[in-house]
Amino acid sequence: xxxxxxxxELSKIDLKPxxxxxxxxxxxxxxxxxxxGAKGKNLKVVEFPNARxxxxxxxxxxxxxxxxxxxxxxxGDRLSKYRSFKLFMDICVRCGACADKCHFFIGGGDPKNxxxxxxxxxxxxxxxxxxxxxxxFGKTAGARELTLNVLKEWWYYYYQCTECRRCSVFCxxxxxxxxxxxxxxxxxxxxxxxxxxxxxxxxxxxxxxxxLGLEPHTIKNSIEFFLDDIxxxxxxxxxxxxxRKGAEILFVTPSGDLFAxxxxxxxxxxxMLFHELGLDYTWSTYASEGGNFGFFxxxxxxxxxxxxxxxxxxxxxxxxxxGGECGHMWRVLHxxxxxxxxxxxxxxxPKSPITGTxxxxxxxxxxxxxxxxxxxxxxxxxxxxxxxxNDHLKVTFHDSCNTSRGMGILEEPRYIIKNVCKNFYExxxxxxxxxxxxxxxxxxxxxxxxxxxxxxxxxxxxNAVKYVHDNHGVNMLANICAIDRATLxxxxxxxxxxxxxxxxxxxxxxxxxxKGEKERTLDLRLEPLPxxxxxxxxE
Amino acid sequence: xxxxxxxxxxxxxxxxVFAGIKANLYFLFGVVIPYAxxxxxxxxxxxRVLKWASSPVPFHIPTTCGQEKTLPWIKQNKIENPSSALxxxxxxxxxxxxxxxxxxxxxxxxxxGKIVYGSEKWLWAAGLAFHWSFLIILxxxxxxxxxxxxxxxxxxxxxxxxxxxxVPLFYMTDAVILAAVTYLFLRRLYLPQIKYISLAADYxxxxxxxxxxxxxxxxxxxxxxxxxxxxxxxxxxxxxxPDPKILSEIGAIFYVHLFLLSILFAYFPFSKLMHLGGVxxxxxxxxxxxxxxxxxxxxxxxxxxxxTYEEYENDFRDKMKKAGIPVEKE
Ligand code: SF4
Ligand code: SF4
Numbered sequence: 001x002x003x004x005x006x007x008x009e010l011s012k013i014d015l016k017p018x019x020x021x022x023x024x025x026x027x028x029x030x031x032x033x034x035x036x037g038a039k040g041k042n043l044k045v046v047e048f049p050n051a052r053x054x055x056x057x058x059x060x061x062x063x064x065x066x067x068x069x070x071x072x073x074x075x076g077d078r079l080s081k082y083r084s085f086k087l088f089m090d091i092c093v094r095c096g097a098c099a100d101k102c103h104f105f106i107g108g109g110d111p112k113n114x115x116x117x118x119x120x121x122x123x124x125x126x127x128x129x130x131x132x133x134x135x136x137f138g139k140t141a142g143a144r145e146l147t148l149n150v151l152k153e154w155w156y157y158y159y160q161c162t163e164c165r166r167c168s169v170f171c172x173x174x175x176x177x178x179x180x181x182x183x184x185x186x187x188x189x190x191x192x193x194x195x196x197x198x199x200x201x202x203x204x205x206x207x208x209x210x211x212l213g214l215e216p217h218t219i220k221n222s223i224e225f226f227l228d229d230i231x232x233x234x235x236x237x238x239x240x241x242x243x244r245k246g247a248e249i250l251f252v253t254p255s256g257d258l259f260a261x262x263x264x265x266x267x268x269x270x271x272m273l274f275h276e277l278g279l280d281y282t283w284s285t286y287a288s289e290g291g292n293f294g295f296f297x298x299x300x301x302x303x304x305x306x307x308x309x310x311x312x313x314x315x316x317x318x319x320x321x322x323g324g325e326c327g328h329m330w331r332v333l334h335x336x337x338x339x340x341x342x343x344x345x346x347x348x349x350p351k352s353p354i355t356g357t358x359x360x361x362x363x364x365x366x367x368x369x370x371x372x373x374x375x376x377x378x379x380x381x382x383x384x385x386x387x388x389x390n391d392h393l394k395v396t397f398h399d400s401c402n403t404s405r406g407m408g409i410l411e412e413p414r415y416i417i418k419n420v421c422k423n424f425y426e427x428x429x430x431x432x433x434x435x436x437x438x439x440x441x442x443x444x445x446x447x448x449x450x451x452x453x454x455x456x457x458x459x460x461x462x463n464a465v466k467y468v469h470d471n472h473g474v475n476m477l478a479n480i481c482a483i484d485r486a487t488l489x490x491x492x493x494x495x496x497x498x499x500x501x502x503x504x505x506x507x508x509x510x511x512x513x514x515k516g517e518k519e520r521t522l523d524l525r526l527e528p529l530p531x532x533x534x535x536x537x538x539e
Numbered sequence: 540x541x542x543x544x545x546x547x548x549x550x551x552x553x554x555x556v557f558a559g560i561k562a563n564l565y566f567l568f569g570v571v572i573p574y575a576x577x578x579x580x581x582x583x584x585x586x587r588v589l590k591w592a593s594s595p596v597p598f599h600i601p602t603t604c605g606q607e608k609t610l611p612w613i614k615q616n617k618i619e620n621p622s623s624a625l626x627x628x629x630x631x632x633x634x635x636x637x638x639x640x641x642x643x644x645x646x647x648x649x650x651x652g653k654i655v656y657g658s659e660k661w662l663w664a665a666g667l668a669f670h671w672s673f674l675i676i677l678x679x680x681x682x683x684x685x686x687x688x689x690x691x692x693x694x695x696x697x698x699x700x701x702x703x704x705x706v707p708l709f710y711m712t713d714a715v716i717l718a719a720v721t722y723l724f725l726r727r728l729y730l731p732q733i734k735y736i737s738l739a740a741d742y743x744x745x746x747x748x749x750x751x752x753x754x755x756x757x758x759x760x761x762x763x764x765x766x767x768x769x770x771x772x773x774x775x776x777x778x779x780x781p782d783p784k785i786l787s788e789i790g791a792i793f794y795v796h797l798f799l800l801s802i803l804f805a806y807f808p809f810s811k812l813m814h815l816g817g818v819x820x821x822x823x824x825x826x827x828x829x830x831x832x833x834x835x836x837x838x839x840x841x842x843x844x845x846x847t848y849e850e851y852e853n854d855f856r857d858k859m860k861k862a863g864i865p866v867e868k869e
Contacts, residue, residue: 011652017735047844081839083594084822090591091817094741096733097640097662100647106654116736133809140544142738165823168602172634172641172666173814174823176602206846207854216855217862242864285855285864286848299597300843307845315848335599338834361609361622365831372609379612406600408607408620408828415613430645430656434604434619463654 027153032452038199045203050192098167107459115167158184162442164401198444210255216285235518247282253324254482266503287312320350327400327481390421399436400481420511431464441487462495545743565786576801583808599835669719672712683773764790
């Protein structure tokens with residue numbers, strides 16, 4: 001990280017491709033642009049093949065002898081299992097509409113980060129091995145052999161895609177490069193070629209229930225720590241429960257929010273809101289992870305980690321599940337969970353115990369997004385809110401890739417924000433909602449050794465934040481994603497240092513007037529509320 | 540090489556026709572090849588679509604481009620984020636007939652260290668102009684295959700030639716398609732990023748189509764061919780009873796037109812042109828976003844090895860008990 005160039009340096013970007021044809025340009029592993037290789041011990045925990053320590057920097061990747069066969073066999077298998085994969089191998093016309101839509105290309109200029117070329121890296125091999133034209137005409141038909149160099153190129157570029165799906169919005173056939181990246185990662189994982197920043201959390205989550213590897217008592221301790229702060233701020237003592245059988249609702253959220261600022265403030269927000277509502281809910285230490293780094297590994301690993309949520313809901317006998325703010329977590333819960341591990345026929349159609357609203361849109365998965373839940377509360381006037389407590393904030397909202405392009409939860413968070421704070425400004429329309437830009441560090445790329453990649457990928461987002469910062473004085477970037485809260489913090493510190501990052505339930509809890517609370521002088525960050533600093537001093 | 544190779548191929552194809560005519564291979568070029576090309580096209584197209592369809596859609600992965608259906612008071616974007624079959628049909632129709640997604644196109648530029656996104660509708664406009672004029676031209680050609688030209692066709696022809704210039708009347712689509720193909724070619728040549736991603740397989744159909752349109756235009760407006768002969772041949776082909784005598788009376792340029800078209804048809808199923816069929820099957824567009832409401836079934840879903848709660852509790856029972864977290868087994 002020490003080597004990370006200054007923002008002025010890093011933002012000098014040339015989007016013009018080089019002279020040499022991409023097939024004749026061998027992959028070059030650039031400093032700070034890739035992650036460390038997966039450690040053998042982490043892969044062994046989940047019984048992955050070819051587990052060993054290896055380093056992408058070394059010439060020798062210690063591949064199994066028959067690596068090519070392994071990949072080609074899996075390639076054929078996935079073509080027959082995924083229509084998306086097969087179709088997307090065949091129908092791209094290279095119109096280039098997607099080319100300049102990827103944050104990594106915009107912020108870095110590497111032509112192989114154009115979604116179309118990222119996909120061609122794999123399509124070229126597909127043509128060689130699975131099409132007659134490719135077999136006969138070879139390079140002229142855009143076909144090439146799978147060589148060690150090509151494999152390394154795959155590794156480098158499929159761990160430079162955050163599966164954000166922005167490219168897929170612009171493609172006339174909906175070609176989703178994320179689908180191709182997922183396949184690329186499946187193949188690489190068969191050879192033990194994960195990155196450790198994913199493999200580590202996966203192993204943790206498998207054994208301990210969450211990415212961070214927090215053991216049950218530690219989870220409880222972390223939350224108790226928040227409770228002390230909450231008591232300081234509000235004078236109210238909260239007593240949440242853990243692994244409690246017979247609760248009405250199981251609450252699942254990303255473990256990241258139990259661990260580091262500013263996610264912790266969001267977690268405090270949940271605790272305060274649920275207490276105020278008197279919600280009959282429980283945390284689980286077994287299903288203590290909403291996110292799913294398995295999803296960034298392979299389909300099977302995603303399913304294995306996800307299975308805990310329904311299993312735990314069944315064991316505890318809850319009626320339905322409420323999910324916290326997270327991006328890829330919701331892609332998985334919304335588009336994969338029920339298919340993988342359903343049907344959830346042991347649960348009931350979610351119904352808000354406070355407003356009586358039945359969440360028909362979640363009647364199969366039985367899992368509700370907290371933004372839906374809270375928006376419904378506010379709409380029914382069930383929360384007493386004092387938005388002035390957020391008067392020191394000028395807020396903008398970052399749509400997370402997965403909740404916008406893999407779900408469509410756009411208005412609920414905006415509705416909530418507008419009800420809990422008075423100063424809200426949208427970023428330019430080409431950069432929000434379905435056009436939103438990735439934080440630059442999704443899909444498990446939020447390591448520290450690839451900081452240049454992350455800052456480059458975060459540039460388009462930061463550029464739009466800077467616009468509202470310069471024009472409206474925006475100083476808070478709200479979002480509904482635990483990874484965003486961690487990664488945008490670094491991106492803001494680097495690109496737009498005056499802007500902080502928060503989850504929306506931090507804003508909610510700041511504004512929430514709780515029964516029996518003392519006069520609040522501090523916000524959840526233990527900083528003075530607007531207009532309260534002087535008062536404090538006078539007393 | 541990427542440009543040169545397909546160009547040479549198309550030129551060779553044209554020369555082949557002239558050589559064939561010289562060698563009196565009228566039957567080959569006028570009957571055998573068109574039949575064969577059509578057969579390859581139809582069978583190939585069906586084969587490709589069936590092959591795609593034989594792979595299941597294991598997960599429900601629409602790309603959502605608007606507000607989803609949630610609380611009743613939040614306005615859903617029923618087209619860009621459909622939850623019903625009707626929504627999907629409208630979304631697909633917009634995609635297929637109006638190139639909705641291409642219409643979103645933006646141009647990303649760096650200006651004094653800032654990133655700006657300009658509207659960029661040329662690709663959309665050219666793409667739409669190209670595809671629609673191609674379709675109209677194809678439909679216009681149906682008159683050659685019918686004894687009595689139906690009113691619909693006459694209307695299309697009338698509209699297409701409403702400028703009422705020239706004898707024979709000038710069809711606008713002829714000019715539009717030439718302009719559009721030229722634009723699509725030039726952007727591959729001059730936009731650096733597009734040039735970089737282009738393959739021979741991207742230039743070949745452009746050259747081929749350019750050749751087809753050009754030969755058609757030359758034939759209609761400049762070197763007049765024996766048009767009645769063409770109609771007789773076409774009717775014969777439709778009835779599987781082509782008249783060999785008429786073949787040698789039609790001009791050579793007609794055979795260039797027909798041969799390049801045959802090549803295009805035969806090439807179609809093996810190429811990116813299959814996007815015509817593929818777009819309908821794209822799971823990011825043709826699924827409704829209702830995966831929390833209705834369970835999507837993956838036909839190859841299989842049981843996996845999981846770390847059960849029991850195993851977890853065995854690992855942590857003491858710590859849990861100490862922390863006051865309930866356990867199953869004391
Ligand atoms: S927008 Fe779609 S068709 Fe066009 S180059 Fe990209 S992936 Fe290919
Ligand atoms: S999914 Fe996102 S990161 Fe991946 S290629 Fe597309 S735009 Fe880039």
